[in-house]
Amino acid sequence: MSRTQKAIQDFENTELEKMRTLDAFLRIPSVSADPEMKTHVLEAAEFLKSYFDKLGMDEVKIFPTDLHPVVFAEKRSHLPDTKTLLIYGHYDVQPPDPLDAWTTPAFEPSIRDEHLFARGSSDMKGQILATVFALESVLKTGELPINIKFILEGEEEIGSPSLEGFIREHTDLLKCDMILNPDAGMINKNSPTIVNGLRGLVYFEIRIDGPKMDLHSGLFGGNVANPANVLAKIIAQLHNPDGSVAIPGFYDSVRVLSDEDRKKIALNPTSETDFLKITGAPAISGEEGYTLLERQGARPTLDVNGLYAGFIGEGAKTIIPAYAKAKISCRLVPDQDHSNIYELAEKHIRSLVPSTVTVSFIKHSGGPSYLADDAPGLPNLIQAFKEIWQKDVVFKREGGSIPVATVMQEILGVKSILTGLGLPDDAIHSPNEHLHLHTWRKGIQAYIHFLTSFEA
Ligand SMILES: [Zn+2]
Known part of the structure; x- marks a missing residue:
């Protein structure tokens, strides 16, 4: 059995435990916009820190900011000449309102038809833990083939007021060769997606x-x-x-x-x-001469x-x-x-x-807008998705902006790989947000492939 297969098997064997971890993480109402939830945002940061400590990361630290803290964690490889992958995420969530529109309460995760319903399940606590769980299973099967760093902020849903300053102050700490940002998502559950442009x-x-x-x-x-x-x-x-x-x-x-x-x-x-x-609009409307x-x-x-x-x-x-x-x-x-x-x-x-x-x-x-057809590490992730989905990835020029990607490119000099396991109908920012668990599991397997692909 290859190392990748062993790591995937490890994930499968421990999946129940991992679901419990995700459940506990989702129960923390880390709503960054609500001053009354400030202690819960900190609680979510501490939750991540203790999980990283348990994984035996080399460095784990909560950095306070003017508002909500940044969690940093690092696991260094002992192999020579290894590259460094920085993984970005945000552990804060949108407010759950309107509360009465939820079928089950926003911070009491509930599974219906392969979907896990909870605020933050798709955007993006589930996405963060997908990368963490992939790392965990890879660690159990031998030496890491790359250095891994995490930067996880608690202010994304309020416009990341502290993030740019934090990155500027910690360029050495965040030094990396590749950046993975899984806050983008897929176009549908059969099409792993890379966002190669942002407006x-x-x-x-x-x-x-x-x-x-x-x-x-x-x-x-x-x-x-x-x-x-x-x-x-x-x-x-x-x-x-x-x-x-x-x-x-x-x-x-x-x-x-x-x-x-x-x-x-x-x-x-x-x-x-x-x-x-998706939109419920009665018809498409837009500039003539261009496709949707x-x-x-x-x-x-x-x-x-x-x-x-x-x-x-x-x-x-x-x-x-x-x-x-x-x-x-x-x-x-x-x-x-x-x-x-x-x-x-x-x-x-x-x-x-x-x-x-x-x-x-x-x-x-x-x-500014952003184009990233040439983000470092992208070919490895494309291949990893292909292994699991048995399909070529789809490239997408995103209509929105992901300011952290432009900020990181400017300050750290590295373009981000923008992807994720969220689906367009996950109802992020809306009542009844959910995560498609089957896609999420496949995604973790793909991330395992991605991490082991750096083996010499
Ligand atoms: Zn997000």
Whole structure:
């Protein structure tokens, strides 16, 4: 029996124990957004630390930050010239609300039809433990063929405020040759997936001010500009009829999709029907001339994320609102620069504002897009997935952003392998979040293959 097979067998023999560990981890309500749960976030960090201690890691440490701590662990190989793999994860979870929408309570894990229901099961406590359990079984079968480091944060669900500073301060500790980030996920349970592109983001807010207070619409309507009407008119002018963004210069630096890019994207079997099923939207809508998957990962967008004006309570109230606000974000692709796009957007919007109102802007955040076809270690993981699923991996350009990947590339100089065992219908961030256990088990076997693939 090969070492890989022995390690897989070890995992299978100890699976009940491992399920109990996962169950205990999921019972900790490590909701980073809720100040009342702060001690539970720490409890989850301590849970990881004690498990790493039990595994006999060479170094395990909880680093405090301004808010929730970072857990670091390292296991060094005793073999010469070994490479180092850094595994990233987050042990915090989204709030479980609305509580009454859960069939079983969010922090009382429950298995139904091969799915483990609990907040954090898919995003991403189950994903973290999948890598830890793979390491555990590999350790039992001999010397590690690579050095392994873990960096596990407790603030991902609130935008990772401490992570970048932590990485900057600990570049030696985090020095590595490869990074595995299993917070991305699969397109379906039959298709192991590598995310090879991420979109960037710019997020801002516009505020239109009119009268100094809400006015009676009967007495004043018709003689003062209504900020809500003005804002709606501005927003309506941000897109062209073909669905493209109408900000001048918006597409100037967008990298044109090559035939090869388009072929790679088209290998992803996600269909419009799948997309409609997941979203519940009545129809697909988007920029003309591009496929659904091209629009999802390789074309930029502009969207209103929130809109506020006037009276939004029950019933009727006849006013001209004093102000109106919109939160707007753009998803960006290579080689758009987020600061430049923000400037173009602000300039364009200012040009649309009439002199009957005033406008102000708040810029919230910005981050670059990312391409990682050449992340170190990627061929080993592709092969490992193939061994277990007996299928080629699917590459996906993700519509969202994973800021930690861009931050790590910038500071540590290493591109991340973005993958994971989560499925699109796991209901992450929603009630009844669940993890498909069969996929999770296969994934652990694939991670075992991945780790042993570095044997000389
Ligand atoms: Zn996550």
